[in-house]
Amino acid sequence: MLKGGGVSETAGGSPGRGGAGHFDHETDLLVFGSGVGGLAASIFGTKRGLRVLLCEKSEQVGGTTATSGGIVWIPNTRQSREANCGDSEERARLYLKIELGDYYRSDLIDAFLGSGGEALAALEDGTDVKFDLVGWPDYHPDQPGALPKGRSLQARSFDGRELGDDFKRVRPPIHRLMLLGGMSIGADEVPHFLRPFSSWKSFKHVTTKLLRYAGDRLRYPRGTDIRNGNALVARAYLTLKKTKAEIWLNSPLVELIHEGGRVSGAVVCKDGRNLRIRATCGVVLATGGFPRNPVMREKFASHFPHQQTLAFTGNVGDGINAALAVGASVDTHLASPGLWTPSSMVRDAQGNETAVIYGYLDRGKPGVIAVDRRGRRFVNESNSYHDIVMAMFNHARETGDGKDALYHFVCDRNFVRKYGLGLLRPSPMTLSLKKWIDSKYITVGDTLEELAKGIGADPKTLAASVQRHNEFAKTGVDLDFGKGSNAYNHNLGDPGVKPNPNLAPIDEAPYIALRIHAATLGTTAGLKTDGDACVLGGDGRPIPGLYACGNELASAMRGLYPGGGVTLGPAIVFAYRAVKHLAAQGKAT
Numbered sequence: 001m002l003k004g005g006g007v008s009e010t011a012g013g014s015p016g017r018g019g020a021g022h023f024d025h026e027t028d029l030l031v032f033g034s035g036v037g038g039l040a041a042s043i044f045g046t047k048r049g050l051r052v053l054l055c056e057k058s059e060q061v062g063g064t065t066a067t068s069g070g071i072v073w074i075p076n077t078r079q080s081r082e083a084n085c086g087d088s089e090e091r092a093r094l095y096l097k098i099e100l101g102d103y104y105r106s107d108l109i110d111a112f113l114g115s116g117g118e119a120l121a122a123l124e125d126g127t128d129v130k131f132d133l134v135g136w137p138d139y140h141p142d143q144p145g146a147l148p149k150g151r152s153l154q155a156r157s158f159d160g161r162e163l164g165d166d167f168k169r170v171r172p173p174i175h176r177l178m179l180l181g182g183m184s185i186g187a188d189e190v191p192h193f194l195r196p197f198s199s200w201k202s203f204k205h206v207t208t209k210l211l212r213y214a215g216d217r218l219r220y221p222r223g224t225d226i227r228n229g230n231a232l233v234a235r236a237y238l239t240l241k242k243t244k245a246e247i248w249l250n251s252p253l254v255e256l257i258h259e260g261g262r263v264s265g266a267v268v269c270k271d272g273r274n275l276r277i278r279a280t281c282g283v284v285l286a287t288g289g290f291p292r293n294p295v296m297r298e299k300f301a302s303h304f305p306h307q308q309t310l311a312f313t314g315n316v317g318d319g320i321n322a323a324l325a326v327g328a329s330v331d332t333h334l335a336s337p338g339l340w341t342p343s344s345m346v347r348d349a350q351g352n353e354t355a356v357i358y359g360y361l362d363r364g365k366p367g368v369i370a371v372d373r374r375g376r377r378f379v380n381e382s383n384s385y386h387d388i389v390m391a392m393f394n395h396a397r398e399t400g401d402g403k404d405a406l407y408h409f410v411c412d413r414n415f416v417r418k419y420g421l422g423l424l425r426p427s428p429m430t431l432s433l434k435k436w437i438d439s440k441y442i443t444v445g446d447t448l449e450e451l452a453k454g455i456g457a458d459p460k461t462l463a464a465s466v467q468r469h470n471e472f473a474k475t476g477v478d479l480d481f482g483k484g485s486n487a488y489n490h491n492l493g494d495p496g497v498k499p500n501p502n503l504a505p506i507d508e509a510p511y512i513a514l515r516i517h518a519a520t521l522g523t524t525a526g527l528k529t530d531g532d533a534c535v536l537g538g539d540g541r542p543i544p545g546l547y548a549c550g551n552e553l554a555s556a557m558r559g560l561y562p563g564g565g566v567t568l569g570p571a572i573v574f575a576y577r578a579v580k581h582l583a584a585q586g587k588a589t
Contacts, residue, residue: 364492
């Protein structure tokens with residue numbers, strides 16, 4: 001069990017005196033970044049009796065994790081075994097060998113699988129961090145070794161009032177995904193809110209939640225009944241508050257200190273002053289990769305051209321660049337430099353554009369197709385978000401469209417009424433399309449020919465694509481892309497639609513198109529590490545005292561996406577292995 005204590009959020013130590021050997025502050029474990037990787041590393045450090053200092057560059061904890069779904073993908077956990085999911089380390093390894101193919105690194109996968117269940121148990125044991133299984137299949141459920149459920153887990157919902165005034169220090173979810181300006185709802189709550197008068201249960205649930213939210217807004221800037229990644233961050237933050245860990249907010253990494261053949265600490269900017277922090281056991285970098293750094297995107301991801309990302313604005317490669325300055329190397333032997341999702345773009349009154357994640361209500365539902373600039377369908381729309389964008393990139397290369405590639409989701413009014421589309425919510429939340437048309441968020445046509453002209457597609461090609469799709473909806477068999485042919489597709493579909501829950505005709509005017517763009521959820525290219533998350537130098541040897549986890553290191557999944565949570569799951573596991581390794585090395589003298 002973790003012992004109680006206080007969290008210090010002001011800098012310690014005396015004023016700096018300069019000199020290479022002088023330090024303003026000393027700790028055992030110095031962590032940069034407060035997404036799940038940094039939070040988990042800090043918790044693991046406190047559980048091993050280390051003095052821990054967590055530095056976060058912004059005024060709130062959570063990074064991209066706080067706005068994520070909070071799903072972790074870790075095979076063979078306690079939860080999976082208790083639910084008799086039939087998982088094993090060997091079965092997961094078989095699945096990953098097939099999924100990763102030529103990019104498979106046995107040292108990283110062996111480390112991940114060998115410590116996965118142990119790491120998750122350690123994160124939950126005696127802490128406020130709790131996970132439950134979600135009924136998600138692996139993303140390619142027909143592959144040998146895949147499971148219909150058991151490897152994806154989600155952080156349990158959380159009452160933000162337990163944090164008191166510190167609740168404001170947890171980064172909120174994406175504003176546009178909250179209701180009424182600040183109320184978070186989980187996937188299980190969506191049916192209640194869409195049809196609040198359909199049953200006494202739904203009416204009671206919605207009424208109770210609205211009343212609580214009204215009370216919350218009298219004291220807090222948003223609702224305190226939080227879900228998903230926001231709950232994960234809040235739970236980990238509360239756990240750290242009960243320890244003697246120090247948390248410095250508004251404290252960015254300036255540079256690493258490399259002396260005596262090892263990384264002995266770092267320079268941190270705190271309250272406008274650069275402080276030299278000594279780390280007697282090691283430094284863990286978890287600053288979230290480089291999705292917001294256009295120079296690094298061009299350097300490491302130029303063959304996957306994109307401008308949009310849904311990652312935290314502070315993820316600009318701080319940790320990677322600091323490590324490169326002390327001789328670290330970057331691993332780019334990956335299937336993709338990022339993890340992807342289709343996004344739409346919304347423009348505010350000042351003309352500024354913001355990326356909006358592929359709709360969580362409409363994703364994979366029957367009655368929508370994805371088309372290229374000519375109006376041709378090119379992908380199974382019920383596949384994973386990552387697979388859809390990878391298909392966009394591949395299609396652009398095959399057709400020679402390159403950076404000029406143009407893609408849209410196409411549906412009809414009936415689809416939007418039932419499921420929504422991007423920012424458009426299902427009825428009764430969206431009663432009129434006018435403001436969305438006026439803002440150019442969507443394009444609408446009374447006929448498919450009119451719609452095609454509006455989006456620059458060939459009218460005959462688009463009409464033929466829709467007609468062929470509608471024939472598939474009648475038979476229930478998608479002869480072109482196999483939509484609705486596996487368990488993952490069905491998990492996203494509408495069970496009330498027959499004979500295929502992922503196929504329905506597009507035949508009710510007006511017809512609607514939403515332009516989609518490739519956006520990263522996070523980067524996968526990063527620091528080269530070994531199985532203990534030790535950062536490797538240009539000579540392939542570990543740099544003593546330097547570790548990385550989360551999107552700071554090159555993904556063990558090598559830019560592929562075998563299941564929901566392959567960012568957060570490995571972040572926890574490699575944070576665990578990093579702290580275990582540095583603690584075993586002992587304190588530097």
